[in-house]
Amino acid sequence: MNYLSTDDIDNAKQWVDTAVALKKNPLQDIELGKNKTIVMLFFNNSLRTRLSTQKAAMNLGMNVMVMNFGSEGWQLEYGDGVVMDAGKSEHIREAAQVVSQYADVIAIRAFAKLENRDDDYKEEVLQSFVKYATVPIVNMESSAGHPLQALTDAITITEHITKKRPKVVLTWAPHPKALPQAVANSFATMMQKMEVDLVITHPKEYDLADHIVKDTPVEYDQNKALQDADFVYAKNWSAYQGENYGSAINFDKNWMLTEEKMAQTNDAKFMHCLPVRRNVIVADAVIDSSNSLVIEQANNRTYAAQIVLKKILEAKK
Numbered sequence: 001m002n003y004l005s006t007d008d009i010d011n012a013k014q015w016v017d018t019a020v021a022l023k024k025n026p027l028q029d030i031e032l033g034k035n036k037t038i039v040m041l042f043f044n045n046s047l048r049t050r051l052s053t054q055k056a057a058m059n060l061g062m063n064v065m066v067m068n069f070g071s072e073g074w075q076l077e078y079g080d081g082v083v084m085d086a087g088k089s090e091h092i093r094e095a096a097q098v099v100s101q102y103a104d105v106i107a108i109r110a111f112a113k114l115e116n117r118d119d120d121y122k123e124e125v126l127q128s129f130v131k132y133a134t135v136p137i138v139n140m141e142s143s144a145g146h147p148l149q150a151l152t153d154a155i156t157i158t159e160h161i162t163k164k165r166p167k168v169v170l171t172w173a174p175h176p177k178a179l180p181q182a183v184a185n186s187f188a189t190m191m192q193k194m195e196v197d198l199v200i201t202h203p204k205e206y207d208l209a210d211h212i213v214k215d216t217p218v219e220y221d222q223n224k225a226l227q228d229a230d231f232v233y234a235k236n237w238s239a240y241q242g243e244n245y246g247s248a249i250n251f252d253k254n255w256m257l258t259e260e261k262m263a264q265t266n267d268a269k270f271m272h273c274l275p276v277r278r279n280v281i282v283a284d285a286v287i288d289s290s291n292s293l294v295i296e297q298a299n300n301r302t303y304a305a306q307i308v309l310k311k312i313l314e315a316k317k
């Protein structure tokens with residue numbers, strides 16, 4: 001079993017309920033991972049993902065090895081039949097098989113390069129490990145998705161639900177850099193599995209992929225979208241569609257979430273995956289309010305990772 005995208009969640013409710021139970025009793029499966037090793041490979045920066053996944057593994061009694069592959073590993077070649085006489089030192093074929101010999105699970109973070117849409121959505125790094133490794137693979141944010149974050153967000157929303165079908169708004173927000181669509185993609189596909197009414201809002205230039213949005217309503221007027229929202233999830237992403245792929249073509253500061261905007265909602269909870277640019281994505285008054293769930297989201301990263309690792313370890317038994 002791999003955990004590559006939210007598609008690998010066979011029963012969202014059961015996974016979320018199990019994670020909530022794990023949160024109450026985090027050490028209940030401390031024997032499950034005994035003498036099992038997770039190797040975590042980072043091609044990009046991390047705070048929450050690294051520490052919460054490590055914590056989850058420790059709660060399951062696993063051994064953990066972490067490597068900042070991007071800065072400390074050899075430059076990897078992914079192409080077949082390449083004459084490796086330039087900068088790349090090692091082929092993924094050897095690297096993935098070698099790491100598999102030390103690991104029972106391999107977890108990988110490899111962000112989008114935001115240069116070429118097809119290359120990013122092929123998820124070359126993640127899929128190459130899937131192809132050549134001989135152990136289960138966990139996605140710790142690939143070029144197209146961040147399914148551990150999305151599972152976390154489902155857990156957090158479930159914990160704070162006060163009505164049968166809450167309105168959940170995923171809103172684009174401005175950012176000085178071009179960021180991947182990964183978090184937004186996985187949040188959207190995860191919410192589609194939940195008993196919620198999801199609305200996506202962003203400036204026109206920021207349409208997400210059709211295979212992500214499916215029949216989710218898209219409202220280009222942020223104020224309209226926010227009406228009566230129960231949860232507001234802010235995230236920046238760069239353009240997906242057309243020739244502007246990967247660029248930050250519009251830095252519209254009016255899309256920042258302010259107290260005035262939140263006043264249009266149904267006293268909505270504020271969510272963000274972090275790290276967040278204060279007073280760019282969200283005003284201090286919103287993130288510091290009692291309706292902000294960002295710290296609890298980060299806490300729930302542990303239980304999202306723990307349910308994923310538990311499922312993988314149980315499938316391997």
Ligand code: SN0
Pocket residue numbers: 177179180182183273274275276277
């Ligand atoms: C990443 C992203 O995919 O948007 C990771 C989020 C979990 N975010 C960033 O790279 C933010 C960097 C910045 O400078 O604000």
